[in-house]
Structure formats: structure tokens, C-alpha cells
Amino acid sequence: xxxxxxxxxxxxxxxxxxxxxxLLENAIEIQKQNEETANVVFRLILAIILNDEVDFTHIExxxxxDSTELKLASAYRKxxxxxxxxxxxxxxxxxxxxxxxxxxxxxxxxxxxQVLCITFFRLPEVSYSFLRVLxxxxxxxxxxxQLENEKVNDSSTLFPALFRWQKFHKKLLPLEKKIEKxxxxxxxxIEIKKRSVFFLMFFREWIGFVTATINKKxxxxxxxxxxxxxxxxxxxCSIMKNRSECRLNKFELDCSQILVTTNIKxxxxxxxxxxxxxxxxxxxxxxxxxxxxxxxxxxILSYNxxxxxxxxxxxxxxxxxxxxxxxxxxxxxxxxxxLYVTSDLFQGRLKYKLFYEFLIHKYFDFFFLHWHPPxxxxxxxxxxxxxxxxxxxxxxxLGYNFAEISLKKKDDKNTESILSxxxxxxxxxxxxxxxxxxxxxxxxxxxxxxGVKPFAPEQEVYAIxxxxxxxxxxxxxxxxxxxxxxxxxxxxxxxxxRMQG
Numbered sequence: 001x002x003x004x005x006x007x008x009x010x011x012x013x014x015x016x017x018x019x020x021x022x023l024l025e026n027a028i029e030i031q032k033q034n035e036e037t038a039n040v041v042f043r044l045i046l047a048i049i050l051n052d053e054v055d056f057t058h059i060e061x062x063x064x065x066d067s068t069e070l071k072l073a074s075a076y077r078k079x080x081x082x083x084x085x086x087x088x089x090x091x092x093x094x095x096x097x098x099x100x101x102x103x104x105x106x107x108x109x110x111x112x113x114q115v116l117c118i119t120f121f122r123l124p125e126v127s128y129s130f131l132r133v134l135x136x137x138x139x140x141x142x143x144x145x146q147l148e149n150e151k152v153n154d155s156s157t158l159f160p161a162l163f164r165w166q167k168f169h170k171k172l173l174p175l176e177k178k179i180e181k182x183x184x185x186x187x188x189x190i191e192i193k194k195r196s197v198f199f200l201m202f203f204r205e206w207i208g209f210v211t212a213t214i215n216k217k218x219x220x221x222x223x224x225x226x227x228x229x230x231x232x233x234x235x236x237c238s239i240m241k242n243r244s245e246c247r248l249n250k251f252e253l254d255c256s257q258i259l260v261t262t263n264i265k266x267x268x269x270x271x272x273x274x275x276x277x278x279x280x281x282x283x284x285x286x287x288x289x290x291x292x293x294x295x296x297x298x299x300i301l302s303y304n305x306x307x308x309x310x311x312x313x314x315x316x317x318x319x320x321x322x323x324x325x326x327x328x329x330x331x332x333x334x335x336x337x338x339l340y341v342t343s344d345l346f347q348g349r350l351k352y353k354l355f356y357e358f359l360i361h362k363y364f365d366f367f368f369l370h371w372h373p374p375x376x377x378x379x380x381x382x383x384x385x386x387x388x389x390x391x392x393x394x395x396x397x398l399g400y401n402f403a404e405i406s407l408k409k410k411d412d413k414n415t416e417s418i419l420s421x422x423x424x425x426x427x428x429x430x431x432x433x434x435x436x437x438x439x440x441x442x443x444x445x446x447x448x449x450x451g452v453k454p455f456a457p458e459q460e461v462y463a464i465x466x467x468x469x470x471x472x473x474x475x476x477x478x479x480x481x482x483x484x485x486x487x488x489x490x491x492x493x494x495x496x497x498r499m500q501g
Contacts, residue, residue, distance in 0.1 A: 008053045010068055017075050020048045024086055031108050042111035049080070049118060057168040077169060084119050084126065087112045091198075113201040117209040122165035131228050134199075139234040155225040159214050196239045200251035203232050207258050218261045219305055233259060233266070240273050246285040248292050256292070257299035264300060264308055268315070275319050283328045290323070290334045297342035306347050313346075313353045324363060329372045333493075336367075336378040340491040343386050348421045355387050356429040364436045369455055369462045374493035376466050377473070384473045385480075385488050387430050389422040393481050400427070440467065469494070 008016075023041050031038035048054065056073035090112050119126045155162070210226070211218055223229045236255055240248070248256065259266050271293075278289045300307075323335045339359075346354050359367070360383070367379035388395070398418060419427075439452050440463050448454050455463060472494065480489055 010072065013053050013072055014075065016048050016051065016054060017072070017079050020045055021079050021082060024083060027086075027108065027111075031106065035107055039107040042107050042114075045083075046111070046114060049083070049115070057164045073168075080119060080122060083115055084123060087115060087119075109198065110201065113198065113205045114209075116202055117206045120206065121162050121209075122169065124166045124169055127166075127228065131231060134228075134231055134235060139231070139238050155222070155227070158222065158225060162210065162213050197249070197251055199235065200239070200255050203236060204251060204255050204258060206232070207262065217303060218258070219264070219303060221262065223262045237269060237273065240270070241277065243277070246278065246282070247288045253292065253295055257295055260296045261299050261303055261305075264305060267296060268312055270296065271316060271319065275322075280322045281326050281328075283326075283331055286323060286326065286328070286331045287334050289319075290331065290338055294338045294342060297338070297345050301342060301345055307345050307350055309348065309350075311350060313350055317353075317358055320358065324366060329375060332370075332372075332375050333378060336375070336382055337491055340378070340382050340386060343382070348425065351422055352425040352429065355383075356425065356432060359383070360429055360432050360436065364433070365455065368436070368440070368466050369459045371462060373465065373469075376462070377469050377493040378491055380466070380470050380473050381489075381491055381493075383430075383433055384470075384477050387433070388426045389420065390426075391481050392477070395423075395427075437467070437470065 023045050027038060027041055027045075030041055054072075054076050056069065056076060090108055116126070116130075120130060121127070207218070211221065214221060236259070240252060240256070243249075243252070256270060260270070274289045274292065278285045280286070320335065323331050339354075343351075343354060359379075368376060370376050370379070392400075439449055440455070442449055443452075443454055444460070444463060444467075476489065
């Protein structure tokens with residue numbers, strides 16, 4: 001009983017499988033001659049493996065009398081096993097020989113990681129052996145505790161498209177009286193323990209394969225229901241924690257960004273790892289950590305997702321405090337750039353904590369009166385362009401007056417109901433910013449308000465410059481606002497800024 005109508009003839013499908021095997025036999029020689037050609041060959045093999053025309057899982061093996069279909073199904077399975085043997089050979093070369101014989105970043109090794117994702121779901125023995133070997137690797141106990149209470153569903157029931165292949169092969173195995181335990185050798189999988197980069201290559205491709213097969217957005221998939229996912233993430237966190245260099249390599253960055261888009265709560269564990277492995281006064285390390293944060297935040301924003309409400313902002317702020325305490329001007333600029341690009345991730349109470357409590361209440365004097373002009377100007381631009389959710393022109397129509405230094409609102413009972421929590425928190429933060437600016441102006445007039453700590457005499461020149469820079473960025477904001485542009489201007493400090501008048 002066949003429930004799928006093939007578009008290709010039996011002969012054509014048989015030729016596809018033979019082409020796959022023939023290309024695989026000559027792949028290494030092709031790679032030695034030309035890597036670009038080899039890459040095309042590997043992509044062609046993958047296309048054949050994943051082609052619906054050789055998808056035989058629809059066959060009801062117990063009932064079908066079509067010997068041709070069974071023969072083709074058996075040929076597909078043998079080709080898949082042969083491909084797995086080929087992967088074993090490639091991995092064994094890394095275990096038993098030098099790196100130069102087959103570089104880890106070569107098309108062949110990328111192909112190995114991609115096919116291993118497929119055989120993980122399509123050959124029953126592969127996933128079993130893979131997880132058994134991986135369980136011997138060092139894992140991250142803290143992450144495992146974090147997931148202890150998460151609900152686990154049966155992924156084979158939720159996503160049958162991924163697991164129907166395993167059922168298919170289990171049915172086919174008794175007919176052929178052959179097992180596939182030799183398809184995955186322990187020696188070859190030692191490569192995953194020896195070289196963490198190959199595991200990262202595999203993990204990245206594995207998540208991509210699952211996402212493409214299920215055809216859902218990453219954050220919509222219950223990842224913890226998949227056998228091995230928790231172990232994969234735990235091993236990955238251990239790799240991040242024990243890395244020898246401060247910089248996250250390309251695969252670590254890619255995997256970590258992908259993971260935060262599968263479950264944004266993983267961010268907390270990543271922050272802990274960064275804080276534990278980044279020397280506070282090493283500018284290069286701090287800069288690389290901020291770069292990693294921005295990479296993660298951009299990944300989350302690309303899915304139009306926002307930070308979860310119970311995100312531990314106070315712990316996140318520990319890292320921000322360290323950047324400010326270290327005081328390196330390049331790290332501070334990188335930090336302000338991070339906020340300018342990704343602060344939309346924080347909404348509601350988190351936005352209040354970021355802008356009101358942290359940037360304005362705690363660090364206004366530090367940034368607004370900073371000796372380095374680009375830091376002052378970047379800080380002002382972050383406040384002017386990012387604190388308020390609604391445009392000033394829209395708020396003016398609601399009765400808010402931005403012409404005066406102290407933000408005021410006309411009496412209108414309906415106004416508050418129109419504003420969102422983000423609007424209200426933003427206005428509250430901006431009010432505090434305006435009050436602190438007013439205090440600076442009064443001090444320059446020798447009128448120090450009660451209860452206000454005066455700035456140091458040597459900071460007077462910075463205060464005068466900052467007020468002039470503030471006017472410039474307010475003017476820039478109004479130009480942007482009245483032009484009706486959606487995208488905010490680039491964060492652009494004016495290092496040669498001169499006050500007018």
C-alpha cells in the first residue's frame with residue numbers, strides 16, 4: 001500500500017541512489033583537486049539524501065507486495081549506511097593522523113556534520129551511539145539543574161516527520177537480517193570528544209535540520225522534548241566555560257546565538273559563563289564579551305522576541321557595573337553601542353531598570369560629565385533616542401511639553417490610559433534625566449539645589465560641553481522625528497563638536 005505518488009520513474013530513482021554512492025566514492029579525490037568542486041558534490045549528495053523522491057517511509061512494509069519499492073528502499077538504506085561508514089573514516093583520520101590530512105573546516109568535514117544530523121534521526125543506532133559517547137564528555141552541572149523542572153514531552157509523537165525514518169528502518173532490519181551497529185564506531189566518535197569544534201559544527205547543523213524539518217520558528221519548538229538536546233546544551237556550556245581563549249570562535253558564537261533563539265532563558269547561563277571567564281580590567285576580553293552579548297541580543301531581536309519578564313536584570317547589571325568600574329573608554333563606547341542597538345529588547349519593568357535605575361539614577365554623572373567627548377555624546381544619544389517609546393511629536397499631541405527643561409503634562413484624564421507601560425516608564429526615566437540636567441545648569445549658575453552633590457570643579461568644562469552636545473542631539477532628534485523616519489540615526493559621536501554662540 002503506497003500513499004505517495006512518485007513523480008520520477010523507478011529507474012530514475014534508482015539512478016539517483018547510484019549517483020549518490022558514486023559521488024561519495026570519489027569525493028575525497030575531488031576535494032584534493034578542487035575544494036569548490038567538492039563543495040558542489042557534497043551539496044548534491046545532501047540534496048539526493050533529502051529528496052522526497054527517495055523518501056520510502058510512507059511504505060507500509062508489512063502490507064506492501066511491491067518488491068520494486070522494497071528493493072529501492074533497501075538500496076537507500078544501504079547508501080545511507082555507506083555514507084555513515086564514510087563519515088567514520090573521515091573522523092578516524094582526525095583521531096589517528098594529523099590535522100593537515102583533512103582540515104577540520106574543509107567541505108568534507110562540514111558535510112560530515114550535516115549528514116550526521118540526518119543519520120541521527122534516520123538510523124536508529126546512530127543516535128544511541130552518539131549520545132552514549134557524548135555522555136562521557138564533561139557537562140555543565142549548573143545548566144542541568146536549570147532544566148530539571150522543565151516539562152518534557154514525547155518529541156516522536158509531536159513531530160512524526162522526524163522520527164518516521166527510525167520506525168521505517170526498524171521494520172526493514174528484520175527483513176534484511178542485518179544490524180547496523182557497525183555504522184557508528186566508537187573510535188570515530190572519539191573525535192567529538194577530542195575536538196570540540198566538530199561537535200559545535202554538528203550541533204549547529206542539528207538545530208538547523210530539526211527546525212527546517214518541523215518548519216517552525218526556533219522559539220516555538222519544545223527543544224527539551226528531544227532526546228539529547230539537554231546533553232548537547234550541557235556539553236556546549238562546558239566547552240564555553242573551559243575555552244582557552246577569551247574570544248568565542250565562529251562556531252561557539254553561532255551555536256550560542258542559535259541557542260538563545262531556541263530558549264531565551266539560556267541567556268542567564270551564558271552571562272554567568274562570560275562573567276566568570278572575563279578578566280574585569282582586560283580591555284580586549286571585556287570588549288569581546290560585550291561583542292558576544294550584542295551578537296546574542298541581535299539574534300533574539302531578529303525573531304521579534306523580547307526579554308522574558310522575570311529576566312534577572314540585577315545579575316545582568318553586575319557585568320555592566322564592572323565595565324563602568326574598569327573605566328576603559330573603548331569598552332565604555334562598546335557598551336553604549338550595545339545599548340543603542342539592542343535596548344529595544346527590554347520592555348516594561350526591565351526597561352525601567354535599565355534606563356531609570358541604571359543609566360540615569362546610578363550613572364548619570366559618570367557618563368554625562370565624562371572626560372571623553374565620544375562617551376558623553378554616545379550616552380546622550382542613547383537617552384535621547386532610546387528612552388521614549390513613542391515619538392515626541394506623538395507625545396506632544398497627547399499634551400506633553402518638551403520645550404521646557406522639566407517635562408510637564410497638561411491635565412487630561414484620557415492621556416494615561418492611552419500610554420503603554422513602556423511609554424510610562426520611558427517618560428518617568430526621561431523626567432529624571434531632565435531633572436539631573438537642570439541640576440547641572442543650576443550648578444553652573446552657582447545655585448546648587450539642596451540635597452544635590454555638586455560636581456567637582458575640574459568637571460565644569462565637561463558640564464558646559466555636555467549641555468551644548470545635548471542641544472545638538474535634541475535638534476538631531478527633532479529632524480529625525482519630523483522627517484517621519486522609522487530607523488533611528490546611527491550612533492555617531494561628534495568628536496569635533498563645537499558649541500555655537
